[in-house]
Amino acid sequence: MSTPTEPRSAPRRIGRLEPAALAGVMSRDVAIFGRYWKATTFSSVVQPTIYLLAFGLGFGSLVHTVAHVKYVPYVATGVVATAILFSSAFPGMFNTFVRWQFQRTYDAMLAAPVDVEELITAEMLWVSLRAGVYGLAPLLVGIAFGLQPEAGMLLVPLIGFVTGFGFVGFGVTIAAVAKTIDNFNYITSAVLTPMFLVAGTFFPVSNLPDGVRQAAQVNPLYHCVQLVRDASLGGLNTADLGHGAVLLVFAVLMWRVAIWSLGKRLID
Amino acid sequence: MQVVSGQARPLRTVSEVSDEREQPNLYPDSGGAAAISMRGVHKRFGGITAVDGLDLHVPSGVCFGLLGPNGAGKSTTMRMLTAQTLADEGQIAVLGYRLPGESKQARLEMGVVPQLDNLDVELTCRQILTVFARLYRVPRSERSMAVERALGIANLEPRADTIVRELSGGMRRRLLVARGLIHSPRLVLLDEPTVGLDPQVRQELWSLIDGLRASGVTVLMSTHYIEEAERLADTVAVMNQGKIIAQGPPGELVSAHAGEQVLEVYGAPEKLAAVSQLASEGGWQSRRSGPAIAILRAETLDGSAPDGVLRPANLEDAFVALTGEDIE
Numbered sequence: 001m002s003t004p005t006e007p008r009s010a011p012r013r014i015g016r017l018e019p020a021a022l023a024g025v026m027s028r029d030v031a032i033f034g035r036y037w038k039a040t041t042f043s044s045v046v047q048p049t050i051y052l053l054a055f056g057l058g059f060g061s062l063v064h065t066v067a068h069v070k071y072v073p074y075v076a077t078g079v080v081a082t083a084i085l086f087s088s089a090f091p092g093m094f095n096t097f098v099r100w101q102f103q104r105t106y107d108a109m110l111a112a113p114v115d116v117e118e119l120i121t122a123e124m125l126w127v128s129l130r131a132g133v134y135g136l137a138p139l140l141v142g143i144a145f146g147l148q149p150e151a152g153m154l155l156v157p158l159i160g161f162v163t164g165f166g167f168v169g170f171g172v173t174i175a176a177v178a179k180t181i182d183n184f185n186y187i188t189s190a191v192l193t194p195m196f197l198v199a200g201t202f203f204p205v206s207n208l209p210d211g212v213r214q215a216a217q218v219n220p221l222y223h224c225v226q227l228v229r230d231a232s233l234g235g236l237n238t239a240d241l242g243h244g245a246v247l248l249v250f251a252v253l254m255w256r257v258a259i260w261s262l263g264k265r266l267i268d
Numbered sequence: 269m270q271v272v273s274g275q276a277r278p279l280r281t282v283s284e285v286s287d288e289r290e291q292p293n294l295y296p297d298s299g300g301a302a303a304i305s306m307r308g309v310h311k312r313f314g315g316i317t318a319v320d321g322l323d324l325h326v327p328s329g330v331c332f333g334l335l336g337p338n339g340a341g342k343s344t345t346m347r348m349l350t351a352q353t354l355a356d357e358g359q360i361a362v363l364g365y366r367l368p369g370e371s372k373q374a375r376l377e378m379g380v381v382p383q384l385d386n387l388d389v390e391l392t393c394r395q396i397l398t399v400f401a402r403l404y405r406v407p408r409s410e411r412s413m414a415v416e417r418a419l420g421i422a423n424l425e426p427r428a429d430t431i432v433r434e435l436s437g438g439m440r441r442r443l444l445v446a447r448g449l450i451h452s453p454r455l456v457l458l459d460e461p462t463v464g465l466d467p468q469v470r471q472e473l474w475s476l477i478d479g480l481r482a483s484g485v486t487v488l489m490s491t492h493y494i495e496e497a498e499r500l501a502d503t504v505a506v507m508n509q510g511k512i513i514a515q516g517p518p519g520e521l522v523s524a525h526a527g528e529q530v531l532e533v534y535g536a537p538e539k540l541a542a543v544s545q546l547a548s549e550g551g552w553q554s555r556r557s558g559p560a561i562a563i564l565r566a567e568t569l570d571g572s573a574p575d576g577v578l579r580p581a582n583l584e585d586a587f588v589a590l591t592g593e594d595i596e
């Protein structure tokens with residue numbers, strides 16, 4: 001082993017949510033992504049294709065229009081929201097748990113000049129940026145199945161980013177309170193599955209019983225679906241401001257809750 | 269043992285250490301006398317008191333060894349210095365920064381080598397070092413140089429692009445050390461740095477630590493290896509049940525707590541039992557040492573002592589005398 005050179009002493013003040021710290025944490029995610037992007041991309045294209053085949057072509061032969069929209073475009077835009085949900089809530093739960101508990105990566109990073117708020121924010125930013133981009137995959141697949149390209153589709157990565165930010169925060173919070181990784185099964189089956197079905201993804205919520213319909217109103221994914229559908233099918237209207245606002249509130253709320261709940265566990 | 273400055277480092281015991289409460293210079297503005305200063309620090313985990321009124325003062329530029337049995341609170345102390353564990357009570361300052369409020373500044377200027385391996389198994393050595401170079405704000409233009417230098421420190425140049433999962437345990441340990449030095453910190457916390465290393469690599473790490481200290485870096489090192497503390501540390505603090513129970517240069521600790529000479533008496537179990545009995549009647553300090561009974565302060569024994577082998581007292585004798593626990 002060689003002897004290190006003179007110590008560098010650069011005392012300087014550093015504050016909250018520093019870009020350098022966020023970039024440092026995200027550079028690790030980028031390096032990991034460089035290793036797994038093929039698998040991630042494969043599944044994010046194949047999954048919507050299967051949904052479109054199963055629902056679009058399967059149901060599509062029975063149901064031609066839903067709420068005045070052709071069924072294939074209806075499902076394609078619903079699958080966008082599903083893709084966003086899965087590509088943010090799952091990494092939020094599993095990656096967080098593994099990096100924190102099994103690999104102790106977060107412990108290593110918190111010994112560096114990175115604080116809990118920066119660490120979690122950077123992780124959430126990375127996942128939601130990815131979710132926004134991968135949210136486009138179902139639209140591309142839909143276009144291959146005859147969906148009409150629309151300028152509004154360019155808003156989908158933004159919608160996906162905001163929605164993904166909320167759901168990854170939800171996942172991080174679940175990881176923070178989970179005793180073991182198996183606990184995620186409860187959340188997946190009891191929370192995420194109903195959430196992605198009762199959101200107007202594959203069938204409209206308007207035909208559902210009253211209570212369920214009201215529940216959908218507090219389901220962020222429902223608002224995501226509405227927004228994606230209106231943007232992608234050229235039907236943006238004033239109600240979409242409300243949907244956007246709900247998603248923004250959800251994102252900010254989950255961001256703070258994630259930092260608070262995991263922060264308590266990371267620093268003892 | 270290399271001495272860093274001409275300063276006298278008197279032997280201190282707990283009562284003397286606590287006199288530091290009167291010293292005004294506990295929070296020097298920057299880079300002052302104390303690299304680490306902890307006063308009256310307590311940390312409880314539920315019913316367990318991990319750190320129990322700890323006073324620790326590490327001057328700049330020394331290699332300070334923290335020696336203690338399992339569960340003494342060494343790792344908890346280290347984690348408090350990076351504010352990854354928050355003290356329930358007491359004051360902590362690192363490199364002149366008050367914790368936990370200014371811990372981020374302190375972390376920027378210190379390097380940490382944890383007891384438990386927390387390397388990213390999915391990344392290569394180079395990737396890990398690059399990520400940490402960024403986290404430690406090494407400027408872009410110096411980053412690749414810093415990474416190469418760290419790879420050199422770890423002797424891992426030929427394995428730079430190997431993914432960590434495929435490295436041997438010793439290589440991982442070396443990478444962990446190199447990661448903590450990526451930004452040339454002026455304070456380094458090493459929590460049992462040589463665990464699991466083969467003797468040659470351990471020697472290399474020892475010379476690395478010696479080199480750090482020679483270049484003015486302050487080192488706080490916890491260890492179970494008495495030899496390591498004896499060889500490297502300017503000052504050793506013996507920690508037990510969350511407190512420092514004795515502190516001083518290794519040689520002075522030994523003479524204060526184990527005397528100059530140790531008499532080792534070998535024999536069958538019955539003989540050893542008899543010697544033990546004799547020792548306690550004579551008021552001699554003794555301990556079981558492998559197949560022998562070791563009687564401390566043999567230089568003070570008179571003619572009534574049994575036959576045995578005389579050897580110089582060492583830090584292990586002092587450690588056992590202080591903590592009542594055998595090490596390793």
Ligand SMILES: Nc1ncnc2c1ncn2[C@@H]1O[C@H](COP(=O)(O)OP(=O)(O)OP(=O)(O)O)[C@@H](O)[C@H]1O
Binds near residue numbers: 268317340341343
């Ligand atoms: N996060 C924690 N939760 C509960 N108890 C803890 C936690 N961390 C440490 N402890 C307890 O605090 C005490 C001191 O632990 P610590 O790891 O500081 O000891 P140590 O001196 O580093 O021991 P070793 O030589 O075995 O590494 C132990 O009793 C340990 O069980």
Ligand SMILES: [Mg+2]
Binds near residue numbers: 344
């Ligand atoms: Mg320990």
